[in-house]
Each structure stands twice: as structure tokens, then as C-alpha cells.
Amino acid sequence: MGVISALMLIVIVPMFVALPIVLLRYRRGGKGTYRPDWEFNWGLEILIWAVPVALVLALGTALWKHTLQNDPYRPLGPDPLVVEVVALDWKFLFLYPEQGVATLDLLALPQGRPVTLKLTSGTVMQSFIVPSLAGQIYAMGGMQTQLNLLADQSGDFTGRNTQYNGLGFATQSFTTRVMSPSAFEDWVDATKAQGTALDAAGYQSLLPASVVHTPVLYGSFEPGLFDQVIASFAPRMGHGAAAAPATSETPHHSMPMPETGQ
Structure with missing residues (x-):
């Protein structure tokens, strides 16, 4: 710049x-030469x-050059940590498929390791950003976007949604906690030990709009949950089974989650 x-x-x-x-x-009376025929x-x-x-x-x-350098899809190194991000009304759900744990409004990352965030939305379009670590990218229902980042310093950083989505928009922020690789492994083990599981029914309970004041940890989550969230929008978007006609009485989150394996 x-x-x-x-x-x-x-x-x-x-x-x-x-x-x-x-x-x-x-100006009038100045020293400039008057040349009316100059061409x-x-x-x-x-x-x-x-x-x-x-x-x-x-x-x-x-x-x-800057566009290529700041491309959110540009790989930042081998063996990235994959985190699946689901934007919900006034909160973010983070799924760690490799580690088998999940969090609500807490993005835990190991320092110095490339990270690949795969993003979608379980509701309206939202804008994901962690200003201190990475740029902005949209999360949209029925679609997947991607953001690669690498945190080179430890600490807590604020991330948030910058796309207006209702009354709780102003409070929709989350903590990005960057820790050493060993501390991250200890955090994963501690999260697994706490025992709360997130299944499809648990995900459905997160759909109503609400503000999360304290991060929630899940020791496990249903495999393929991220893909199920994306697939749940397919009938509404005209793919797969025919969608029911939309009416003003249709609930915003009335679409059931597909069963695992479909």
C-alpha cells in the first residue's frame, strides 16, 4: 500500500x-505569454x-500482485488445520473435523500452523472477519466459502459478523484464541473430556436467534454436520427434491436436517 x-x-x-x-x-498583469494561435x-x-x-x-x-497475495483461498502452507464455520443468528459455530470437537463463539487456533476455514451459514448471509488475523469473507446458506490464515502470535483476538442480521447484530462477536501447538493439543483433550455432544437435534436448538455470552464447548459432534447444514438449503434453492411453495407463514428454520449418510 x-x-x-x-x-x-x-x-x-x-x-x-x-x-x-x-x-x-x-493572472491579469502576469508574465505569461499570450499565444492565441498555439496548437x-x-x-x-x-x-x-x-x-x-x-x-x-x-x-x-x-x-x-496484492490481489494474488491477499487471495483468501491462497494456501499458506502444508498440513493446514481445517475448521468448519457455521454462521448462525448472532453466534458462530466452529467444528473441528480432525480433532472431533466443536465450539460456540470460540475459535481456538495453534500458533504458526496454517488454518483453512470453510464457511457456510445456517441462516441469512453473514460477513466473517477477524481484523487482526485475516480479512473479510461472506458466509451464505447452501454454499461454502473459504478463508486461509496463519496466526504468528499468541493471544486473544476479536472476530465478528459485519453484515447486519437483526437486533443482536451489535453483539455478534467471538474470541479467537491463538495458543502454542502443545497448548492447543491440551485444549483439544480438555474439550473432549468435558463430555457434551452436539448432534443434529442439538444443532436445531441453536437455530433460534440468541446471543451467547459465554463460549460453549462440545466434546464431540455428529460427523458430516457441516455438509448437512449446506444440504438443508438444497430443496429451498431448487436442487434435489422439489421445494414447497414459500409463504409468509413458513418459519425461517423450518427445513429439517438431512439424515447422516445422505
Whole structure:
């Protein structure tokens, strides 16, 4: 961004310098030469066209490089930790398929290990962001997006939804806790030991809009739950079985979860 700002100064600074010079030189009684028949000057033409063309090429190249560098899908290293993220009304559900644990409003990550977040929504479209660690990406019902990140320092960081989704929008934030790899393994073991399981029925209980004041830990969750959440939107989106006509009386979360294995 510093390079881009410096390139823009090439346009801005000469403009502010030239403006008072032109006003003084060509004011009434000034020293500017009056040339009513003047038509063309190679030097001015080159200056007027070459500088903008060069700037456009330089800015386009810089934008292209930054776009590739900041691509949320760009892999950041081998063996990433996969976390499945389900955006709900005023809370986030995090599923760890490799570790077999899940959390509500707590994203625990090991320091220095690449992380792949797979995101979807169990409700309306939401915008996921952890400003200190990664950029923004949308989570949409019936679809999957992806965000890769790598936390290089430990500590607690705030993440949140930045897409308005109702009265609890202002309080929809979660803690991203980055810890050492050994501490992360200890955290996984402790979470498994606490014993609460999250199944399809438990997920259904999370669908009503609510604000979570304290993170919730699940020692296990139903395998394939993330895919089931995505599949639950298929009839509504015109895929698979025919969807029932939508009415104003249809509950927002009336679609049952598909059975495991379908």
C-alpha cells in the first residue's frame, strides 16, 4: 500500500504545485505569454499522456500482485488445520473435523500452523472477519466459502459478523484464541473430556436467534454436520427434491436436517 500511495503522489503533488504557479503567471498583469494561435507541443503531449499511462500500468501491476497475495483461498502452507464455520443468528459455530470437537463463539487456533476455514451459514448471509488475523469473507446458506490464515502470535483476538442480521447484530462477536501447538493439543483433550455432544437435534436448538455470552464447548459432534447444514438449503434453492411453495407463514428454520449418510 505504501508503493501505491507513493505513485498517487506523483499525480497529486504536481497538481497542487502547478495550480498556484499557473494562477500567478497567467493572472491579469502576469508574465505569461499570450499565444492565441498555439496548437501543439510534443513535450506537453508526452507529459500529459505518458505519465497517466505509466501510472495506470504501475497501479494495475501492484493491484494484481496484492490481489494474488491477499487471495483468501491462497494456501499458506502444508498440513493446514481445517475448521468448519457455521454462521448462525448472532453466534458462530466452529467444528473441528480432525480433532472431533466443536465450539460456540470460540475459535481456538495453534500458533504458526496454517488454518483453512470453510464457511457456510445456517441462516441469512453473514460477513466473517477477524481484523487482526485475516480479512473479510461472506458466509451464505447452501454454499461454502473459504478463508486461509496463519496466526504468528499468541493471544486473544476479536472476530465478528459485519453484515447486519437483526437486533443482536451489535453483539455478534467471538474470541479467537491463538495458543502454542502443545497448548492447543491440551485444549483439544480438555474439550473432549468435558463430555457434551452436539448432534443434529442439538444443532436445531441453536437455530433460534440468541446471543451467547459465554463460549460453549462440545466434546464431540455428529460427523458430516457441516455438509448437512449446506444440504438443508438444497430443496429451498431448487436442487434435489422439489421445494414447497414459500409463504409468509413458513418459519425461517423450518427445513429439517438431512439424515447422516445422505
